[in-house]
Amino acid sequence: MNWIWLVVILFWTGGFAWFADTVRTALRNRHERKLELMEAAKAERLAVETAHKPPEPVCGCTHHLAKHDKSGRCHERVEVPTAWDENKKPLRFEPGQCNCQQYVGPQPLSQVYAEELTDRA
Numbered sequence: 001m002n003w004i005w006l007v008v009i010l011f012w013t014g015g016f017a018w019f020a021d022t023v024r025t026a027l028r029n030r031h032e033r034k035l036e037l038m039e040a041a042k043a044e045r046l047a048v049e050t051a052h053k054p055p056e057p058v059c060g061c062t063h064h065l066a067k068h069d070k071s072g073r074c075h076e077r078v079e080v081p082t083a084w085d086e087n088k089k090p091l092r093f094e095p096g097q098c099n100c101q102q103y104v105g106p107q108p109l110s111q112v113y114a115e116e117l118t119d120r121a
């Protein structure tokens, strides 16, 4: 029964404590890795969800895509300053039309799909 002596010697020399410690550390590391993986998966899921969400179709002129006509001109009513004070701060406004010439914001997904379908047809 040599192996019993080996175990006893290991125990005496602190080898056993080292072994137990190694196992404990390994278990803890595995647990931490699992947590990290779970965190990574959560972040990935969030990123995927954000990527799948269509961006707000808002143009560079800050107006919604719906305010632009087919040729891209913006029809949103805006206040056009007609008078300024000495600090170049507008004093009076007149209702006018946004002078945006082309919608430059993101295209809504439905429209992109529709265009692809029309291309194929």
Ligand SMILES: [Zn+2]
Residues within 6 Å of the ligand: 059, 060, 061, 062, 063, 068, 074, 100, 101, 102, 103, 104
């Ligand atoms: Zn615009």
Ligand SMILES: [Zn+2]
Residues within 6 Å of the ligand: 059, 061, 062, 063, 067, 074, 075, 076, 098, 099, 100
């Ligand atoms: Zn506009």
